[in-house]
Amino acid sequence: MTENGNHDQPHIKSGQVKIREMEIDDIPKVFHLGEELFEAEGLKNLYRAWDEFEVVELYLGDSEFCIVAEIDDDLVGFALGTTISKSRSAWKYGHLIWLGVAEGYQRAGVAEKLFHKFHALMIDDGVRMLIVDSQAENHPGLHFFKKMGFSNPIEHIYLSMNLTGEQQHKRLYRAKKGKLVKKK
Numbered sequence: 152m153t154e155n156g157n158h159d160q161p162h163i164k165s166g167q168v169k170i171r172e173m174e175i176d177d178i179p180k181v182f183h184l185g186e187e188l189f190e191a192e193g194l195k196n197l198y199r200a201w202d203e204f205e206v207v208e209l210y211l212g213d214s215e216f217c218i219v220a221e222i223d224d225d226l227v228g229f230a231l232g233t234t235i236s237k238s239r240s241a242w243k244y245g246h247l248i249w250l251g252v253a254e255g256y257q258r259a260g261v262a263e264k265l266f267h268k269f270h271a272l273m274i275d276d277g278v279r280m281l282i283v284d285s286q287a288e289n290h291p292g293l294h295f296f297k298k299m300g301f302s303n304p305i306e307h308i309y310l311s312m313n314l315t316g317e318q319q320h321k322r323l324y325r326a327k328k329g330k331l332v333k334k335k
């Protein structure tokens with residue numbers, strides 16, 4: 152870390168970063184790297200959870216759009232995405248769902264390489280519009296996406312309602328009802 156709080160830029164020689172399709176043996180490595188990256192406050196996705204199922208489902212459903220970055224055989228980054236076709240629309244959308252680079256390898260162009268590969272895969276698949284989403288406070292992520300050419304950010308507002316109270320009420324009600332039925 153430098154004095155102004157920035158991470159020192161890692162020295163990575165060009166050609167050292169290998170981008171390849173994700174393989175089944177990469178699943179645990181991708182999962183654990185994502186756990187380190189997406190657990191940080193401000194990086195949690197509000198409507199998708201980073202868990203084993205998410206990685207496995209994306210890999211099984213869209214393995215051609217799941218790619219990883221390696222440096223000297225170490226997995227240092229990943230990009231996981233999918234495509235979306237809407238009925239009554241000729242447009243096919245590409246969604247880059249998760250993108251991550253291990254902290255020690257950030258600011259060395261790894262995500263840029265992953266993104267260029269992902270972009271090429273999308274074009275080959277007939278995608279006409281790429282979408283990404285990010286928490287408003289994820290400044291590195293937003294800087295990155297803007298640098299890659301994303302524009303027109305649209306703000307979404309997420310509202311939440313805590314239903315645990317209602318669930319408890321339902322459970323109590325069911326339990327009471329059960330006792331009454333037994334007494335009869």
Ligand SMILES: CC(C)(COP(=O)(O)OP(=O)(O)OC[C@H]1O[C@@H](n2cnc3c(N)ncnc32)[C@H](O)[C@@H]1OP(=O)(O)O)[C@@H](O)C(=O)NCCC(=O)NCCS
Pocket residue numbers: 188189194248249250251252253256257258259260261262263264284285289290291292294295296298
């Ligand atoms: C966002 C992220 C993927 C970028 O990975 P990276 O490999 O460091 O990115 P690159 O080195 O390819 O950066 C390319 C450009 O993006 C921008 N950028 C990347 N990280 C940045 C940061 N921390 N602050 C400001 N701009 C940044 C810069 O313009 C950079 O070019 P430059 O280094 O020549 O200035 C990485 O920070 C990360 O994994 N963050 C946590 C997970 C996340 O937020 N993912 C995105 C949402 S799913």
